[in-house]
Amino acid sequence: MNTQMILEVEGLSQAYSRNIFRKTQVFDDFSLSLEPGKIYALLGRNGAGKTTLLNCVQGLLAYKPGEIRFKGETMRPGNTHRFLQKITSVPSPTEMFPTVTADQYMNFYQKTYDNWDTELEARIRKTSDFDWAKPIKALSTGQRMQVLQALALCPEPELLLLDEPLGVTDPVVRKYFYKNLLSVVAERETTVIIATHLINEIANLFDEALFLKNGRLIMRKGMAEMQSNYQKFIFDRLPDVKIEGEIGRMIGDGAILSENPEKTELDLQTRGLNFKQETPSIEDVFESFA
């Protein structure tokens, strides 16, 4: 039986205008499909296209050619608002109106969305340590992020787009955020795309990691799959030549990542090099692919 994909991106091309005559191509014929109820980590270096992809899905950026479908229905920048009842996001705190209070924001969102989880709202308010009657400008960036997290989670979305949602929040806030996120996913089968650089923190959270590089999807794997497929080889001094099976290097650790550990081991023994083997962390995989 075929699973209905929650999001399908097909042949997406998107370019930013640097000026009237020059363009920077971000995506060229980019495709991706996501299953419902899963958490996806969208990873890549700065400028890889993570934010652009999320903005295209929300209809904030025009793209041509290409098609984005939500549950099989085609979205266009002009009609995306119809789908945004079910797609929410955590934007940058700079987008908020500074003199509007957190309470007023919650009321405005509650009126705008068809569904609203009052229980979750109460839970988020309870775990926060600031006054929601204060205007946004009186809140710290971390506290603003908490308001934005509440605004994204409470409308009971089917697809949640998180672009650096944890920003400068403290560990306690992050802990509660993960907890709330997991409960939302478990209760409502929400699909989550989380673009973040705090990759070690989300290592146990996501089902699949999507690695973007220069607007291309270069790898798509689950954490367990990554750890069983790849092996980290650590050296006293990194070899100057490329080793068999090597797919990337971690310069700081003096290590390489191999997709074929047996071949790599044999090659290293032939060359008479000393090494240690380790299971790679997601950060190791990220560095090697980046």
Next chain:
Amino acid sequence: MIDIIKLHLRNKAHSLALLVLVFLTITLLLVTLRLTLPRSGSVKSGMIFLGSWFGFLGPLLVLARGKNGEGKFLSRLPLSRFKIFLGKVTFLIFAYVLVTGLLCAGNWIISGLVKLFSNSVSLSGVPNGQAILNDAITFFKTIPFFLFLAALSLWLQKRISSNSANGLVVLGLVLIFGLIPFFTILTIQHHSFTISSTGVVNFLKSYGTLFVTTLNLALFFAAMGLYRLRHFRNF
């Protein structure tokens, strides 16, 4: 829709109040200065610095625009672009009427107080019913032109979604709002300002349109620059 307008108003209430206070303070200062001097004659209302009543639209646009992506979150909500646009335009009109109303009321009160305390000094530049009506008629005359350009801007934004295009749209809108006062002056026969006869005023009578237009544009850009200095990057 009403919620969007309320949100804009909540966000800009302080700025609008500041705008009213600044202009009333200017008028009050001028009046106080003249009352303390042993000379009679007329004092210009602080509102002359706006060029025309429609000069408000410039600073108001700047107020409504916000800084670095402020308000962009509205585009992430399940609201159509038209609704967001209409919400902002309605807010602008409402804010315009509100600020104009408050300034008129403030000027009338000051004018009344001047009459009460001094027979020799009077306040000029205070709008009367006829002047407001003239301005309002002109406003409605310029609306189709404004709407056409606004529609053009929206079409442009849809066609070319890029930073440069957005910059062009903003520049276009700024020019529109800068030009509206100019059109106002060209089309109004009895402008809100009553100009008394002194040497400077004679000059203004001869070159009034040019002077007020230049003043208007200059003030518009100055207000914009003062309010959000960083916006100069866009021009």
